[in-house]
Amino acid sequence: MNHDAYPDNYIRGILNSVKSIAMVGASPVNVRPSYFAFKYLAQRGYDMIPVNPGHVGKDLLGKPFVASLSDIGRPIDMVDIFRNSSHILPVVEEVLTLDPLPKVIWMQLGARDDAAAAKAESVGIKVVMNRCPKIEYGRLSSEISWMGVNSRTLSSKRAPAPTQGMRLSLNRMSVGGGDTAASDRAAKNKSEQS
Amino acid sequence: MSDRLPGFSTLAVHAGAQPDPTTGARATPIYQTTSFVFNDADHAASLFGLQAFGNIYTRIGNPTNAVLEERVAALEGGTAALAVASGHAAQVVVLQQLLQPGDEFIAARKLYGGSINQFTHAFKSFGWNVVWADPDDIASFERAVTPRTKAIFIESIANPAGSITDIEAISTVARKAGVPLIVDNTLASPYLIRPIDHGADIVVHSLTKFLGGHGNSLGGIIVDAGTFDWSTGGKYPMLSEPRPEYHGIRLQETFGNFAFAIACRVLGLRDLGPALSPFNAFMILTGIETLPLRMQKHCDNAKAVAEFLAGHPAVASVNYAGLPSDKYHQLARKYAPKGAGAVFTFSLKGGYDAGVNLVSKLQLFSHLANVGDTRSLVIHPASTTHSQLDDAAKIKSGAGPDVVRLSVGIEDKEDLIADLEQALGA
Secondary structure: OOOOOOOHHHHHHHHHHOOEEEEEOOOOOOOOHHHHHHHHHHHOOOEEEEEOHHHEOEEEOOEEOEOOHHHOOOOOOEEEEOOOHHHHHHHHHHHOOOOOOOOEEEEOOOOOOHHHHHHHHHOOOEEEOOOOHHHHHHHHOOHHHHHOEOOOEEOOOOOOOOOOOOOOOOOOEEOOOHHHHHHHHHHHHHHHHO | OOEOOOOHHHHHHHOOOOOOOOOOOOOOOOOOOOEOOOOOHHHHHHHHOOOOOOOOEOOOOOHHHHHHHHHHHHHHOOOEEEEEOOHHHHHHHHHHHHOOOOOEEEEEOOOOHHHHHHHHHHHHHHOOEEEEEOOOOHHHHHHHOOOOEEEEEEEOEEOOOOEEOOHHHHHHHHHHHOOOEEEEOOOOHHHHOOHHHHOOOEEEEEOOOOOOOOOOOOOEEEEEOOOOOOOHHHOOHHHHOOEHHHOOEOHHHHHHHHHHHHHHHHHHHHHHOOOOOHHHHHHHHHHHHOHHHHHHHHHHHHHHHHHHHHOOOOEEEEEOOOOOOOOOHHHHHHHOOOOOOOEEEEEEOOHHHHHHHHHHHOOOOEEOOOOOOOOOEEEOHHHOOOOOOOHHHHHHOOOOOOEEEEEOOOOOHHHHHHHHHHHHHO
16 A cells, blocks of 8 residues: 555545444543544444543543553454554554454554554555544545535535434545645655654 | 546536535525534534534634635645635735744745735734745845745736746745745636645635636635645744644644644634635635636737737837746746736836826726736726835836736637727827
């Protein structure tokens, strides 16, 4: 997979197929990006599991925190990692000990570790790096258009008005991601420098 | 569902607009409302905390305006956009995110006269200091960079003479200085030039001109290219630092490559207040649907009119980058191969008086202070748009006393030439 620019169909396929998402580094602080994403994905119908050893015994929007991925005790479809790039590798190594393996490892905006991604991909796990699932879901459903964001999707079909707890259709004609080539290029330059 | 890239004309008609989810209306409805109901207290809190996508109050966002924003972002190849009340408002909102009092920005000397005034006088009172550079001398931009420089501002096609700016060369200076390049793309429109493809980090427009295109609605827009890293060195605290207005959110960390557009919305538009009327957004959207058709006709007509003027005995010189003899012709071929725009100047052998006389005799060209209308327009900048500049500054910005500016419309070119011929002849 080219991790500089993902085809929309790749992202769409992931968001359409996964049901349970374990979020490593989920924060109960309501101005943190992980809290935003956790709440949004829960409202869009995903089965969310907060993973953070510092908050065991508490819950996040009604879901109890677990200390580690191995404490979840049931199969999960996707691991969403809210950690800096330098902390990605140990989490990926932990993921690789799970049985069954999850289908997807997702690393948040700003997080990228190509070596860790290669390890996961070598055992058939799909990897997304430096993206936010909330933003991608909002973009592909065109819900994010309300914020003036270029969703890079077009449709002549009437969409349902979104309500809480409802999964939206992500199956709109895609403008392919190519039209923000400039921002993809900038992200690639940055990752090569660091 | 295929990952296929639609063309510019398809985006001009479709981007951002989908049938209304509630009514099925196919044209974008005018949501002429100040406010939007919340589902419940938690929904309201989520919206105010920027945790959910949605509408609160039209000063912060409106569904009609959002269609316009997404459409222009798509046409420019940006990640997001924010529509505001005018091009001038766009400039205030952009610089408010980038500059603290005492900071500097470098601006090309060749700019719309209103921008020169805004930068020189209004922004000075905010402690935002403009440093001028010459777009014909790229090294003058490099020399102007200081540790307090926070941005570089240029026009792609510069008012009033329609000169073409070497965007790539200036973007190299901006990158080296670690500051964003802001390009005012009003006179080109994305149909002729897409500055983001040439290294711009932020694009601004007066939508009032070619994008709206019909001379009936004011508007401005800010497009975020998603290319600039705001996190380095704490230079841009509005984007990189926890914002007290939002309980400590850091915008870049939360919104990634469209954080600048969000900052303009939630820190700029929300607090400064220059919101665009949804009715104006609707009018401008309707205009944009025909942008590719109109813009090509504007350019073709402008070229014909420029060629006519260049051969007329009363005309001393014509500044139009579409003419092979023009100083900016090579830059026009590189940046605007479909046409060099429709705004340009020419000078009359008879000087100031001949300019005033010409304007008074024209029958089809309207004498007014705007450009980018379907109608052909004429103005004598020295006595109007650039009148507040002193004589030296007038000449430097291309608006000397003998200069007349045209904005060529989409009428039949033969009629425009005949009108100029009668007005120049007597």
